[in-house]
Amino acid sequence: xxxxxxxxxxxxxxxxxxxxxxxxxxxxxxxxxxxxxxxxxxxxxxxxxxxxxxxxxxxxxxxxxxxxxxxxxxxxxxxxxxxxxxxxxxxxxxxxxxxxxxxxxxxxxxxxxxxxxxxxxxxxxxxxxxxxxxxxxxxxxxxxxxxxxxxxxxxxxxxxxxxxxxxxxxxxxxxxxxxxxxxxxxxxxxxxxxxxxxxxxxxxxxxxxxxxxxxxxxxxxxxxxxxxxxxxxxxxxxxxxxxxxxxxxxxxxxxxxxxxxxxxxxxxxxxxxxxxxxxxxxxxxxxxxxxxxxxxxxxxxxxxxxxxxxxxxxx
Numbered sequence: 001x002x003x004x005x006x007x008x009x010x011x012x013x014x015x016x017x018x019x020x021x022x023x024x025x026x027x028x029x030x031x032x033x034x035x036x037x038x039x040x041x042x043x044x045x046x047x048x049x050x051x052x053x054x055x056x057x058x059x060x061x062x063x064x065x066x067x068x069x070x071x072x073x074x075x076x077x078x079x080x081x082x083x084x085x086x087x088x089x090x091x092x093x094x095x096x097x098x099x100x101x102x103x104x105x106x107x108x109x110x111x112x113x114x115x116x117x118x119x120x121x122x123x124x125x126x127x128x129x130x131x132x133x134x135x136x137x138x139x140x141x142x143x144x145x146x147x148x149x150x151x152x153x154x155x156x157x158x159x160x161x162x163x164x165x166x167x168x169x170x171x172x173x174x175x176x177x178x179x180x181x182x183x184x185x186x187x188x189x190x191x192x193x194x195x196x197x198x199x200x201x202x203x204x205x206x207x208x209x210x211x212x213x214x215x216x217x218x219x220x221x222x223x224x225x226x227x228x229x230x231x232x233x234x235x236x237x238x239x240x241x242x243x244x245x246x247x248x249x250x251x252x253x254x255x256x257x258x259x260x261x262x263x264x265x266x267x268x269x270x271x272x273x274x275x276x277x278x279x280x281x282x283x284x285x286x287x288x289x290x291x292x293x294x295x296x297x298x299x300x301x302x303x304x305x306x307x308x309x310x311x312x313x314x315x
Contacts, residue, residue: 046078047070047077047078048080048101049080049107050080050089050093051079051080052108052109052133053109057262057263058235058236058279058281059107062131062132064282066079068286070289073290075289078096084209089106089108090114090117097120103129103295105131105289106130108134109178110177110178111182114138115135115137115138118137129141129295132180133178142305144288144307145305145306145307146306146307148180151183151258153188154277155191156189159254162254166197167198169200170229171202172206172217172230174234178208184233202223208237212237213241214243221244227250229256230254230255230256232257235260235276255274257273257277258277259276259277259281260277264312268312274313276312278310283307287305
């Protein structure tokens with residue numbers, strides 16, 4: 001009986017050893033392939049765009065041009081609306097700095113008030129591009145804008161020609177302190193002062209706003225029984241001025257705007273607005289994004305990039 005048990009034990013041990021060797025050989029024969037390393041998703045470049053106000057068709061077009069270009073170039077665009085408030089724009093840019101965006105494109109509310117925000121971005125090593133309006137300080141890698149002085153002169157010369165060198169003119173100004181208002185006003189007045197027979201009888205800001213433009217024009221009409229022409233620093237104010245002139249039943253008043261927004265071009269074609277100086281806001285937005293892409297890639301860019309202007313009159 002003892003021998004039989006030993007034989008059985010030996011048989012069991014033998015089978016266990018054989019099974020173990022089989023498992024070992026199987027493991028060696030079946031080589032486990034390592035799991036593939038996932039390909040990392042490339043990080044998108046994030047661009048900040050701080051706009052003075054989106055309550056203006058011109059800047060809506062600028063934003064849309066930038067958005068289309070950013071999408072085409074695989075960039076994320078963060079748009080912030082300052083609502084024509086310089087302090088809000090400072091807070092917006094500080095927000096963009098905290099988000100560590102790659103670059104910031106700024107359309108300043110006020111050329112001087114924007115300087116601390118630009119300097120904060122400089123300190124954070126975030127490049128700054130200005131678009132449509134300039135800045136009075138800080139380090140800017142590129143400024144993209146129309147020649148607003150030339151545009152103001154263009155508007156002034158048209159009024160001179162239409163009036164035959166004689167008449168009383170009103171100037172409705174944009175946001176005080178903005179480079180666009182400063183430059184358009186300078187160009188316009190440089191043209192007008194060359195003609196002795198034309199005088200600027202009233203000049204008042206309306207902050208690039210249509211409703212304010214209408215109100216300002218109402219007040220000017222009450223104080224001035226004779227007005228021959230109006231130059232407004234943008235189309236929104238020009239269209240507001242037109243409404244005031246119409247309500248006051250004044251006729252024969254030349255009104256010239258600036259920007260060539262869709263409403264203004266329609267008014268020109270309808271014969272109610274005399275002319276508008278055409279900027280190309282969508283092109284500005286597109287150029288700003290393309291310039292930002294070059295800056296991020298460490299390519300050289302021009303410090304100033306002009307965008308062409310043209311005078312729009314009824315055909």
